[in-house]
Structure formats: structure tokens, C-alpha cells
Amino acid sequence: xxxxxxxxxxxxxxxxxxxxxxxxxxxxxxxxxxxxxxxxxxxxxxxxxxxxxxxxxxxxxxxxxxxxxxxxxxxxxxxxxxxxxxxxxxxxxxxxxxxxxxxxxxxxxxxxxxxxxxxxxxxxxxxxxxxxxxxxxxxxxxxxxxxxxxxxxxxxxxxxxxxxxxxxxxxxxxxxxxxxxxxxxxxxxxxxxxxxxxxxxxxxxxxxxxxxxxxxxxxxxxxxxxxxxxxxx
Amino acid sequence: xxxxxxxxxxxxxxxxxxxxxxxxxxxxxxxxxxxxxxxxxxxxxxxxxxxxxxxxxxxxxxxxxxxxxxxxxxxxxxxxx
Numbered sequence: 001x002x003x004x005x006x007x008x009x010x011x012x013x014x015x016x017x018x019x020x021x022x023x024x025x026x027x028x029x030x031x032x033x034x035x036x037x038x039x040x041x042x043x044x045x046x047x048x049x050x051x052x053x054x055x056x057x058x059x060x061x062x063x064x065x066x067x068x069x070x071x072x073x074x075x076x077x078x079x080x081x082x083x084x085x086x087x088x089x090x091x092x093x094x095x096x097x098x099x100x101x102x103x104x105x106x107x108x109x110x111x112x113x114x115x116x117x118x119x120x121x122x123x124x125x126x127x128x129x130x131x132x133x134x135x136x137x138x139x140x141x142x143x144x145x146x147x148x149x150x151x152x153x154x155x156x157x158x159x160x161x162x163x164x165x166x167x168x169x170x171x172x173x174x175x176x177x178x179x180x181x182x183x184x185x186x187x188x189x190x191x192x193x194x195x196x197x198x199x200x201x202x203x204x205x206x207x208x209x210x211x212x213x214x215x216x217x218x219x220x221x222x223x224x225x226x227x228x229x230x231x232x233x
Numbered sequence: 234x235x236x237x238x239x240x241x242x243x244x245x246x247x248x249x250x251x252x253x254x255x256x257x258x259x260x261x262x263x264x265x266x267x268x269x270x271x272x273x274x275x276x277x278x279x280x281x282x283x284x285x286x287x288x289x290x291x292x293x294x295x296x297x298x299x300x301x302x303x304x305x306x307x308x309x310x311x312x313x314x
Contacts (some may be wrong), residue, residue: 024310032311038306047295061299065306072310121244124272131286136302144290163287169252188248193274195283202282217271224269 015048020084035072042085043068045165046092052160054103063099065090086171093161093175100153112191113154119189123199125214131202147197154172157188162187238262243273251281 026034051060072089078087115219132140148156161172175184184212204210238246238259243266249255250263267274294305 005290028239035311039303040314043303044252044301045297047299048293050295057296057299061302062297065303068303068307069310098274121276124275124277127282132289133280137290140286141290141292144287145292148287148292159287161285164292169254184254188245190249191283192276193279194246194287195280198283198286199279210255214271221269 013191021080023076024078025086027072038084038088039068040073045085045089048148048164049089049092049157050096052148052151052157053093054100055149055156055201058104059061059099060096063092063095067095070139085165089161089165089167094158097176113186117189119193121192121196122198123198123203125203127199128204141200143198144194148195150197151190151193155186155193158183158186159190159194163191238266240266240270240273243267244276247277247280250277250283288294 004135020038020041021197022160023034043064047199050067051057054060054063067088071091071194074091078084087170103176128134135143148159151159157176158172161167161175162169169180172178172182178186234279243263246259246263250260260298267277
């Protein structure tokens, strides 16, 4: 293989347009080089998944390499009941989870779960209309990465699988060995935690006038809610 | 009849609501609550914004050196080294 690809500017080639399953057929027929386009196509996805689970680049890199090597060597076991990318992602998740078992600094899942169980949003200020214009794309990306990195692995992994890689709730729960309600519960907390992290940068500035108006609106809403409840009795 | 959810119940169901899940009655209840409750409305709006930002940001690029070492390893495997 040649130099690292630049995804945005890579020249189109016949292989890059080929369907995953056609490439799989060619590899199984003995054309090993047909594996290269699959690596280029999915290195980003595999890296994000392993990084989400393991939390550092060194371990994520090792798990990513092992994922592709395993996928290549066990390609005949791919049953085509799912998409190739689903099968590959499952291998990546398993590689990363196995590796995590050996990490000395890994916080036990029960502890991480307990630490996040009581999480409640603290910031109730609305956000500016267009944060991307205010901060620029690079800066937003840096903020998002920092917010996701700050999550405990059990929250980070569900957010990445569901909201970045687009796995279904069933696929994500199954791959992580969770029941769907447990996965959804973690996803809710993950999303709220990231929201909380970003809120400081994106909230509308809180002037005294704004605070007074917000408090007045809260009082009006509380009165309205009480009246509706009383009227319903 | 649609029952009125409290803030805690709305929060517990917010993520599913955003994913298009949940029984129609619960979804309607959340919508009714959010119209009246400023705090929940802000949380719902800003969580939705958060998800859009996360998806649009396309975070966590593969570092070039990491990519290069991956290709080297794959090259070695494909060529039987």
C-alpha cells in the first residue's frame, strides 16, 4: 500500500466505487489486494470505535490493526447476513473490549454506572443560534472531541456507536452485551453530559435583564401548571 | 387521554423521543410539557443542537502516522510477510 490516503482528495478508482461484497468476493477468490480499499474505506470507523472504547490512541491503534488483520484472516466466516461494515464493527468492538479488560486504569463498569446514574443537567440557559459561525468548524470539532473524551468509557462508547457511527439501538446493545433499555439509559446520560460540557461555550450571555425575564417566565409557567392541575381535579 | 409528565419523566424519555421512539401517548405528553416548561424546552432544544453539532463536527480523524502504520501492517499481512 502507498502513502496514507487523504480521504477528501483521493482520486476515484474502480475499487473505491466497488461494493463491499464485490471486494469480499474478490478477496475470497484469492485477490488479496482487494482488501486494501476496504481498509481505506473503514479505517476511520474502526479507529473511532476502538478509541471510544479504549480512550487512548496507542491502544486504539493496536486494536484497529488487530481488527483488520482478524477480518482479513477470518473473512470466510463472514456470512453476509449483515452488512460487511456491521460485521467489521463487531470485530472492532470485541477487540477493543478484550483489550480494555487488560487496562490497569479502567474504572469498573459498576462504578462508572453509579457515578453517572444521578447525573442531572445544571445549565438551563438557551444557546446562541449558530455556534458554528461563532467558533468556526475546527474549534467546534476540538470542543466536541474534548467533551466526548471526558465521558466515562461506558457513556462514550454508546454515544459514538449510536450518534457517530449510526448503529441501531439493537446493534449497539447487542455488540456491547447490554439490554436495550440499559443502552438507552446510558445514551441519554451521554448526550446530556456532552450538552452540559458544551453549554458553557454556547449559551447566550446571561445579562441581569435576561435573568429577570427568565425568572418571570418560570414563575408564570409554574402558576399556569398549578392552575391546570387544580382545574383538572 | 394523555397524562401530563413531570420534568424528571420528560428528561428520562428525552433521548428516546429524539430517536423517534416511544409510545404516541408519551411523545404527545412530552410535547405538551415542553411547550409550557422553559427548563425542559431549553434542555430539549440544546440536546438536539448538541447531537447536530456532534454529527456535523465529524470528530476523531485518524492521525496520519497511525494510518501509515496500519497500511504497513496490512501490507505485511497481504504479502505474507
